[in-house]
Amino acid sequence: MIEYILIVLAPVFGGVLYGFERVVRARMQNRQGPPVLQPFYDMYKLIDKNSSIVHPMHIVLAILHFITLWAVVALMILGYNFLYVIFLHLLATIFIILAGFSVRSVYSHVGSNRELLAMLAYEPIFILIATGFYMINGSYDISLIRQEDTQILSMILLFAAFLLTVPLKLKKSPFDACEAHQEIVGGVEIEYSGIYFEFLYMAKWIEYVFVYMILLLFAGNNILLGVFLAIAVFLIVNLVDNSTSRVNIVQTIKIIMGIGLTLSCLNILGLSYV
Amino acid sequence: MELLIFLPLLLALIVPVSGIKIRNLIVISFVVLLSLFSISTFLDDRLYSLTLSHDIHTFLCVADIVLLVYFLAQGIKYRSKLVYALAFVQLILYLGIIYLAPSMHGIDLLSDELSRVMYLVINVVGGAIIIYALEYIEAENFSRLKKNSFIALLLFFLGVMNAIVSTNNIEIFFLLFELTTLCSYLLIRYRGDDIAVKNSLKALWMNQVGGVAILLALVFSISTYNTVYFSELLKVVDDSFLIPIIFLVIAAYVKGAAFPFQNWLLGAMVAPTPVSAILHSATMVKIAPFIVLKLSTAFSPSLSVMVSIFASFVFVGASIMALNRDFFKEILGLSTIALLSLMMALASLPSEEARYTAILLLVFHAISKALLFLQAGILEKVYHLKYISDIDNLVDHAPRTVFFIIIGFASLTLPPFGAFIGKFLGIEAITQAISQNPLYIFTLLGLIVGSVFLVILYFKIITKLLTKEPFKNILKEKLAFKYKLGSNILFISLFIGIFLVSALNVVEVLIPVILIFISPFLLKYFSFKSAPRVKEYNCGEKGDFEVGVYNYALSSNVIQKMMYISIFMIVLHLAIGGGILK
Numbered sequence: 022m023i024e025y026i027l028i029v030l031a032p033v034f035g036g037v038l039y040g041f042e043r044v045v046r047a048r049m050q051n052r053q054g055p056p057v058l059q060p061f062y063d064m065y066k067l068i069d070k071n072s073s074i075v076h077p078m079h080i081v082l083a084i085l086h087f088i089t090l091w092a093v094v095a096l097m098i099l100g101y102n103f104l105y106v107i108f109l110h111l112l113a114t115i116f117i118i119l120a121g122f123s124v125r126s127v128y129s130h131v132g133s134n135r136e137l138l139a140m141l142a143y144e145p146i147f148i149l150i151a152t153g154f155y156m157i158n159g160s161y162d163i164s165l166i167r168q169e170d171t172q173i174l175s176m177i178l179l180f181a182a183f184l185l186t187v188p189l190k191l192k193k194s195p196f197d198a199c200e201a202h203q204e205i206v207g208g209v210e211i212e213y214s215g216i217y218f219e220f221l222y223m224a225k226w227i228e229y230v231f232v233y234m235i236l237l238l239f240a241g242n243n244i245l246l247g248v249f250l251a252i253a254v255f256l257i258v259n260l261v262d263n264s265t266s267r268v269n270i271v272q273t274i275k276i277i278m279g280i281g282l283t284l285s286c287l288n289i290l291g292l293s294y295v
Numbered sequence: 296m297e298l299l300i301f302l303p304l305l306l307a308l309i310v311p312v313s314g315i316k317i318r319n320l321i322v323i324s325f326v327v328l329l330s331l332f333s334i335s336t337f338l339d340d341r342l343y344s345l346t347l348s349h350d351i352h353t354f355l356c357v358a359d360i361v362l363l364v365y366f367l368a369q370g371i372k373y374r375s376k377l378v379y380a381l382a383f384v385q386l387i388l389y390l391g392i393i394y395l396a397p398s399m400h401g402i403d404l405l406s407d408e409l410s411r412v413m414y415l416v417i418n419v420v421g422g423a424i425i426i427y428a429l430e431y432i433e434a435e436n437f438s439r440l441k442k443n444s445f446i447a448l449l450l451f452f453l454g455v456m457n458a459i460v461s462t463n464n465i466e467i468f469f470l471l472f473e474l475t476t477l478c479s480y481l482l483i484r485y486r487g488d489d490i491a492v493k494n495s496l497k498a499l500w501m502n503q504v505g506g507v508a509i510l511l512a513l514v515f516s517i518s519t520y521n522t523v524y525f526s527e528l529l530k531v532v533d534d535s536f537l538i539p540i541i542f543l544v545i546a547a548y549v550k551g552a553a554f555p556f557q558n559w560l561l562g563a564m565v566a567p568t569p570v571s572a573i574l575h576s577a578t579m580v581k582i583a584p585f586i587v588l589k590l591s592t593a594f595s596p597s598l599s600v601m602v603s604i605f606a607s608f609v610f611v612g613a614s615i616m617a618l619n620r621d622f623f624k625e626i627l628g629l630s631t632i633a634l635l636s637l638m639m640a641l642a643s644l645p646s647e648e649a650r651y652t653a654i655l656l657l658v659f660h661a662i663s664k665a666l667l668f669l670q671a672g673i674l675e676k677v678y679h680l681k682y683i684s685d686i687d688n689l690v691d692h693a694p695r696t697v698f699f700i701i702i703g704f705a706s707l708t709l710p711p712f713g714a715f716i717g718k719f720l721g722i723e724a725i726t727q728a729i730s731q732n733p734l735y736i737f738t739l740l741g742l743i744v745g746s747v748f749l750v751i752l753y754f755k756i757i758t759k760l761l762t763k764e765p766f767k768n769i770l771k772e773k774l775a776f777k778y779k780l781g782s783n784i785l786f787i788s789l790f791i792g793i794f795l796v797s798a799l800n801v802v803e804v805l806i807p808v809i810l811i812f813i814s815p816f817l818l819k820y821f822s823f824k825s826a827p828r829v830k831e832y833n834c835g836e837k838g839d840f841e842v843g844v845y846n847y848a849l850s851s852n853v854i855q856k857m858m859y860i861s862i863f864m865i866v867l868h869l870a871i872g873g874g875i876l877k
Contacts, residue, residue, distance in 0.1 A: 074828060076763055078690075081817050085810055092806050104722060105710065105803055112709050112807055115754060119701075122758040123690075133758070134845060137751055144750075145743045152726050152739065161723070282744075286736060293733045 028095040035226025036060045038233070042259060049263050060226070064219055072215025075124050080217050082120035087220040089113035090227045097234050100164025104151040107144075110231065114140060117224070121209035132208015135270045139196075142277035143186040147235075149285035153179045154238065156292045163238065171241035173250075178288035180239055182281035187258055189277060190232050192225075195265040196273045297345070299332055299414055300461070303454035307447040311440060318443060319429050319777075322450070326422035329453070333418035337411045344463075345404040356393060359470045362477060363389060366499065369480075375496045381503035388510040392466070396517055401524045405463040409588055412654055413460035413581070416661045419788060421453045421577035427669050427781030428569035434676050435567065445485060449573060452478040456578045460585060465516065465523050465543075469509045472546065475579055476502035482570040483563050494562030501559040505549030512542035525589065534595040537872035543586055544602060545865060551583025551635040553609045554861035560632060564624045568672030571624055575631045576665035584638035584657050588650060591643050597871050599643050600734045605864045606640035607741025609633070612857050614748035618755075619848035621682045623671050626756065627664065630749060634660050634707070634714075637745065640738050641721050645731075649724035652717045659706065659713030659792055666785040667703035670696050673778055683844065686759040695772040697760045698815065699782055704753035706789055708746065711807040713792040716799065718746060755844050 040057040047054025056062075074080050090113045096106050114136065121133030155161050157172045173180060189196040210221055233251055240247035268276070306325050310318055347355075363386045370379025406414075428449055432442045455478060459471040476499065484495035516522060516539040520531050532540060552560035563574055574580060587602065594602065610633045617629035634656065642653035673696050674680040678689070690697045706712035710719075721742060728735040793804060849857075 076828070078761075078763065081814055084817075085814055089806075089810055092810075096802070096806075101803065102799075104719060105799065108710050108715065108719065109807065111750070112810070115705075115709065115750075118754060119757065119761055123761045123763055125762055125764070130758070137754055141747050141751055144747045145740075148722065148743045149739075152722065155723065155726050156730065282740070286740060289729065289739075290733050290736055293729045293736070 024098050027098050028091075031091065031094045031098070031230050032223050032226050035223070035228070035230045036064075038229050039226050042255070045256070046259050046263060049259060060222070064222065067219050067222070068216055070215040072217055074214075074217060075212055079120055079123050079212065082116050082123065083213060083217060083220050083224075086113055086116040086120065087224040087227070089116060090224050090231065094227055094230050094234065097163055097231070100162060100167065102161045103154060103163050103166065103238070104148070104161045106163070107147045107151055110147075111140070111144065113224075117209055117221075124212045126212050128211045129209055132211070135208065138270050138274060139189055142274045142281070143189055146182050146186050146277070146281045146285055149282075149289060150176075150179050150183055150235070153285070153289060153292060156289065166238050167242060169241050171239065171243045171246055173239045173241075173246070175292065176239065176288060178284040178291075182284040182288075183235065183239075184254065184257075185277050185281045187232055187236075187254065188261065189273065190228060191258065193258055193262040195261070195268045196277070197267055299329065299336065299418065299457040300454055302329060302332075303450045303457065307451040307454065310447040310450060311443045313443070315433075315439070318446065322429060322446060323426055326418075326425055329418045330422050333414040336406070337415045340408075343404075343406040344402045346400065347403045347467075355467060355470055359389060359473065360386070362470070362473050365477075366473075366503065369496075369499065373492065373496055375500065377500035378496055378503070381500055381507060385503060385506050385510060388507065388514065389469075392510065392513050392517065395514075396466070396523060401464070401522075402526065403464045403467060404458075404461045405526065406461050409585070409654070410460040412658060413585060414457060416581065416658055417453060417456045417460070417577050420661045420665045420785065421449075421456070421573055423781045423784040424569055424572045424577065424665055424669070425449050425453070426777055426784075427572070427672070428567075430775050430777035431567065431569050431672055431676060445482075445567070448478060448482055449569065452482075452573065452578055456581075459582060463525050465509065465513050465525060465528070468525075469506065469513065472509060472550075472582070473506055475550075475582065476506065479563065479574060479579055482574075483566045485566055485570065488565075491565045494559075494565050497562050498559040501549060501556050504556070505546040508542045508546040508549065512539040512546070515539040515542065529590065529593045532593045537593070537595060537598055538869065540590050540593055541598070541868050541872035543590060544868065547583040547586035547639065548865065550586075551580055551639065552632045553583070553606065553636055553639070554612060555858040557613065557629075557632050561625055561628050564622065564628060568624070568668060568675060571628070572665050572668030572672070575628065575668060576661040580631060580635055581657060581661065583635050584642055584653060587639045587642040588653060588657075591645075591650065594643060594645070595871075596645065596732065598868070599645055600732060601864070601868055601871055602643035603640040603735065603738040604741075605861065605868070606636040606643065607738045607745065608864070609636035609861065610640065610745040611741050611748065612861075614745045614752065615847070615849060616854065617752050618748070619846040621684050623674065623681060623683055623756075624668070626683070626752065627667055627671060630707075630752065631660075631664060633745060633749060634664075637718075637721075637742060640741065641717075641724065644724060644728050644735070644738075646724055646727060648720060649728070652721040652724055655720070655796060656714055656717035659717060659789070662785050662789050662792065663703050663706045663712075663714060666699055666706075666782060666789070669778070669782050669785070670700045670703065673774065673782075677774065677778075683756055683759055688762065688764050689760050690763050693772050695774065699786065700760060701757055702786065702789070702811075704757060705811070708750050708753060709807070709811075711793050711799065711804045711811075712789065713796050716796050718742065758844055 037057065040060045043059060044054045044057055089109065093106055093110045093113060096109065118133045118136050121129045121136065151161060153176050154166050157175065158166055158169055188194065213221055236250055236254055237247045240250055302325065309321065313321065363382055366382035367379050367386065370382055425446065428446060432445050455471055455474045459468065459475065462468045462471060480495050480499045483498050484491045513523060516528055519536060520528055522528050522531065528539060549556045560580065564571060613629050613633035613636065617626050620626045620629065638653045638656045641649045641656065678693060680686050707714045709715055725735055725739045725742065729739060793808060
């Protein structure tokens with residue numbers, strides 16, 4: 022029962038997390054920042070806006086993106102196969118990429134292209150993380166991974182590789198080339214307005230939940246460690262976001278693939294000798 | 296089993312002389328019959344075996360010599376040194392084998408589980424393509440006899456393929472292997488222009504390298520193990536001397552167009568599209584994973600590592616090479632090479648699960664690729680589009696074709712489709728293998744990275760298809776019946792395949808199925824009428840927007856190095872198999 026409540030509330034958690042992050046980031050910059058519930062105020066305001074569309078397919082694909090992401094998080098909460106979850110997440114990403122390509126807009130296309138290339142960087146690492154869990158627990162099932170003792174020490178390199186992908190997935194500097202507000206005005210988001218933009222906005226929140234849920238998997242059944250990891254990663258990511266400048270998409274791929282893949286492979290090799 | 300072999304051959308004899316209406320009727324009804332036969336054979340699990348009489352053996356020997364002499368003559372006629380040299384070498388080797396080979400008696404034809412799966416692929420997918428070809432070939436400018444013989448040749452090809460997957464005798468296997476080479480040679484040069492002839496000769500000599508490899512395998516098999524039968528060879532073969540097995544694997548590399556033999560398959564693009572469709576999906580290239588699947592039980596651990604690393608190397612290499620191609624069929628071709636290597640990589644692993652995933656990939660790749668090639672043909676014939684860069688606003692007037700292309704690509708990479716499940720289980724199988732031998736990590740890495748490259752490749756193409764003009768409604772697309780029939784059969788089999796493969800649980804299957812298949816209906820019934828339509832905002836920038844795609848080209852230097860590496864690795868195979876390296 023509790024799982025289903027969590028599934029329904031998942032976007033809300035994401036929204037709060039997103040709002041909280043804006044506060045933390047503002048404080049790091051010595052600003053006051055918006056209230057924690059600002060994302061929800063934004064949502065309320067968006068309903069009133071004029072919702073014009075370019076063509077129906079564009080909208081449908083965004084809605085599908087949102088629904089799929091929600092399903093991804095739902096399957097994670099219910100403890101399904103981790104590897105499958107990663108591929109379903111890929112499907113969600115593909116939906117938004119297709120949406121971006123379906124309009125004749127330069128920014129939208131550039132955004133989609135970068136999103137596609139970013140996949141090259143994080144997808145292999147995610148799969149290798151799943152492989153790592155499989156080698157330790159003998160199963161991809163999330164419910165099983167959550168019951169076992171934490172193995173973060175024997176997966177420390179995979180964890181480091183995962184940390185590298187967090188800014189990319191959450192669109193944080195230095196790996197925020199996919200969205201890059203000052204440069205390509207949000208990329209894929211640009212052609213959405215009003216109530217239809219809300220789907221993308223909420224999808225972004227769910228992406229937060231997705232990333233932090235993967236993080237929690239590293240903690241296994243140790244809830245205290247999980248909380249600690251989440252807070253630590255949250256602070257580190259925001260600190261890095263505040264203190265670095267954006268690198269372009271090619272550099273992003275080179276950095277993440279070069280370092281991340283090497284670390285992951287070393288870890289898997291290590292695991293195979295145990 | 297005999298029916299599956301002889302029915303297409305018989306049909307191939309009737310077709311050239313009949314009129315167009317009768318031809319279509321006969322071919323469609325027989326193709327349906329063949330598909331039904333293959334399904335019933337598939338469901339029937341009895342082992343079926345057959346021994347051919349001495350006379351038939353003699354006849355097959357004569358046929359083989361005639362065939363090799365024909366290749367020799369073609370080589371001399373077109374002054375292609377490689378062709379006649381290789382034909383000559385084969386002739387000598389073959390005569391030597393006939394002289395050497397003891398008169399053995401054993402099971403010549405055998406239909407095991409693997410061949411029943413292959414029947415299904417060959418007849419259902421191949422059949423759909425032939426139905427499509429009936430329409431396609433009418434749009435060409437050739438005489439009636441030539442058009443009919445095209446269809447006949449395709450049917451003949453199906454018959455040969457059905458035979459090759461049931462043969463247990465390596466000598467007969469060699470003959471059939473050469474017959475597929477002959478079919479592809481004739482089909483590639485079908486248009487008869489300069490480039491077609493040039494590419495067909497290339498295909499001929501490269502495939503003959505495979506023939507030489509098989510003959511060498513035979514020589515070693517006879518001299519060391521005194522057998523010409525697959526089943527016996529697999530039983531008696533010893534880890535310290537795997538040379539016959541390895542030569543057969545090399546023949547597989549040739550047919551599968553693995554590096555450095557990729558050019559024959561890419562050159563085959565000059566042929567009419569149904570030819571590419573049938574070469575890439577149901578026939579010819581599928582011999583490659585078939586051979587590896589057949590032989591992998593006899594692989595030594597080191598050979599298994601070697602084959603899987605080499606194949607995953609080709610997988611990644613071919614996926615990257617496809618990123619800068621513009622010719623649609625060529626992109627499909629390189630992705631075929633990539634995926635075939637993936638199948639071989641999985642097939643060579645020492646576990647049952649891995650073999651199963653290789654078979655899954657083989658089946659679903661055939662369906663998806665055939666679907667894609669049929670759409671490529673429609674693009675070419677109906678919309679006059681061959682290159683990705685020429686495509687624009689296609690979704691406005693060809694939604695059906697675009698939908699099928701997207702499904703075709705999606706089915707190779709995304710859940711819930713069969714090929715996805717193949718890769719999905721493949722990752723698990725390789726992970727298990729890593730705990731036995733850490734070297735398999737290269738296979739895993741190859742699978743993951745190559746797959747992501749393929750996703751990028753596929754969705755880069757979809758970019759061009761999906762870009763839509765604002766303020767225009769999508770029109771309904773009108774296509775000839777036989778075009779639709781072929782694609783529909785394949786689409787439906789993809790869809791049925793989702794439910795037949797029971798690797799995922801119900802929820803996992805249903806979520807993506809609903810998401811993917813609901814979207815066209817959402818579009819149809821939700822037209823968002825109340826929302827005002829606007830032109831793209833595009834930050835207020837004016838001016839025409841031309842849709843482009845990015846390219847990523849490897850320099851020719853790198854490609855050359857890749858070829859050297861692959862040749863080196865193939866040589867290494869022999870060193871390992873010969874027992875030099877342990």
